[in-house]
Amino acid sequence: MRHSFTIRTLRSTPFACSSETSEAETMAAGPPVIIWEHEVRRLLHYRELVPRLEEALGKFSRRDSAEVVQPVRTTVSLQKHHGFMGLMPTYMEKDGLLSTKFVCFYKREDGSTLPAVQTTVVLLDPEYGNVKAVMDGEVITCMRTAAASAISAKLLMRPGAEVLAILGTGRQAHSHYNLFTEMFPFKEVRVWNRSREGAERFLRSVGGAVTLCSSVEEAVRGADVIVTVTRCTEPVLYGQWVKPGAHVAAVGACRPDWRELDDVLMKEAVVYVDSREGAMAESGDVILSGAEVFAELGDVINGVKPAHREKTTVFKSLGMGVEDAVSAKLVFDQWKANTSQQP
8 A cells, every 4th residue: 555645754762772872873873764655756866876876786796895795685485475575685885875675576466456566675874773764665676677777778789779679567667668768769669468458558658659569479579679577487588589689688587486588598698687696596587597697787887798789688687785775875865955955
């Protein structure tokens, strides 16, 4: 259920071990700010997010613990509800940034009205350890995921790409459509969804021209860039349909036994990931196909590995805590700036 509240703070008493707690410590351990979804949407913008996310991906791939400390996502099975809860902590020492995201994701039946993903991001003070802000993570997750996919396309797709295909029509499909059509001059956008109703709803909700396709093959044949944002747990995109030199940004299938892409595509393409450790632990597309991971996206950003634009490429996106941390800091900084301007 979505709340209609505006930003507020929680009433709480700072924890102290002794009577010698300083005024500065008391202030630092004050009540956290609560930032709801509509406020996150107002405060977070792609023009600031994309360059900061690109920088953060580069920092992550340098494996410098003074820049980014980020373990692989920890998950807890929610067996009764056919889902998982993931915990995604990140510490960026030089940036003074400490955060974690709680994400619950589910394998829903077609037509289910329940959300497939629910997320909350918590921003902490790394020195005092207190919670500074708690914010709805839905917009953050959608926007930072689309931003990572767009960065992969900027680095890996062939120049002059004209046709974009999107498989899926949920929230991630919307965020990818919005950013990809803003960043790149595609001449045609094709969309496929299992449910024709969902595809038509997507068509009504977007501002630009979209071609609805009745099959995945119809959507992806001849496409220059393909974005997969489905709930599929079995392959839906087959390599025989993908034209040589196309770029695929694969966002769904975030469990080791879930897949969106078939063996042919995974083995013939040059595979890039956000996190090598994450892909080897969580990506069914990588694990089950036995495909070799060529590089992290940050390796390309850092100039360590080449961008094989001339070849078919796959960016397997699993999402990382560092992406959420950078996004949450942008939201919180914007909130502070707006608050300081109020009379």
